[in-house]
Structures are given as C-alpha cells and as structure tokens.
Amino acid sequence: METLKRLKVIFEPELKKEIKKVAKEVTLEAGEVIVDIGQTIHSIPLIISGSIKVSRLDDDGKEILLYYVNSHESCAMTFTCCMEQRPSEIRAVAENQVTFLAIPVEYMDRWMMKYVTWKNFIMGTITSRFNELLRTIDLIAFQKLDERLKHYLEQKAITTNSKLLNLSHEEIANDLATSRVVISRLLKKLENDGLLLLYRNQIKLLSAFKVKID
DNA sequence: ACATTAAGTGATT
C-alpha cells in the first residue's frame, strides 16, 4: 500500500505493517456523509487526500462548522467517541473527493500501548485540535468575528489548495453561525484593506492575505 | 425582458 507513504507521520515499520493489514482504503465523493449525529463509529480515518468537514447541530437543528480535517490528519472527535463506543456528537461530510484509511476501533487501544509513534500521533492531533477550539472560543467570547472569518478563509484556502474560493456570503454565514449581512460587511472591510477581492459566489485571496499554499 | 438570487448599505436595537 503505497498510499501510506504519503502520510507524513513517522510510524515504526511494525506499525506500518499492521496498518496495511487491517486498514481499508475508502474513497468518497464531495458531499457524501461519513458519519452523522447519533451514529456509532466503528473505524477511525487517516486521511490520504482531500478533506472532511466536521460540524454539529445547534438547538434549532442548524449546522455549525467545527473544523476541517485535512490530508495527513485524523479526526480528534472520532477518537473520543471510539474509546467509549458512544454515538457521534458530530457530523462528518466529505468536503471534496476524499480518500482515507479506515482503521477498526479495536486497534486504537492496542496500538496506544504498543507503539509510541501511534500514541504521539493520537495525542498530537487531540492537542492541536483542542488548542484550536480554545482559540475559537476566545474569539467568540471577545466577539472577534473578523478574526474568525479570516481563520475560516485561511482554512478554506488550505483545504481546497486554492486562493480562489467558491463561496457565497450566505454559506460563510451559515458555517460561522451568523447572518449574511454581517459577513458582507466584514468581507467588504477586508477588501478595502487590500486582503482580498470580492466577486459573486467567489472570493480571491490576495498575497497580502498570508496563507502558505502553492 | 423578467424573475430569481447574491451582495451592498443605512438605520435601528
């Protein structure tokens, strides 16, 4: 399985062998649901290419974006759900065409004990996700929607690997759980600041907008 | 040409 080589994680050879043995390679098209709220997860994904959008539903059943899982990453929420075999709190949808290795949950525990690199990998993705969520909580608490928007655009550029984003203001507003009018105003400000250009259903990030792609 | 949908803006809470 050459796909494993493309992961930048450094797993020890024995672990790689085990992964090859038990993992199933799955490819999904954009929009396909991987897990929905209430479902129980039986395997954890190691993303080879593409990305997954992870969201939860608020009280009114509206979708609110939590984060994207990109290439070479895995989803922190699935770990916690898997451990206890509890129903998923989140919904995961393929953002674009995505291929990942599905690893059955029972190996999670076993490998944690057996392989340091696996433990480090799991802990690493949980910590970085936790820190990111902490940051967005801060931004929400201090009502810094403009910074959340910038972060959102940056993530979007990373997942699509393009500075040309095909998004309407309304979609952004839905993802950030706010109103379209607010997004339009903030985007206009960013445009005036020379960070981006606005078109209909399209946003072009300029070089002044620091994103490390290409 | 007309209807529909996306985006821009002032005023108000």
Place this chain on the structure above:
DNA sequence: AATCACTTAATGT
C-alpha cells in the same frame, strides 16, 4: 453584532 428594510448587481429562463 444582529435585524430590518431596501437598493443594486449578476445570473438564469
């Protein structure tokens, strides 16, 4: 920052 009300611009039929 959210909502309302309204305008303007772009796009589809």
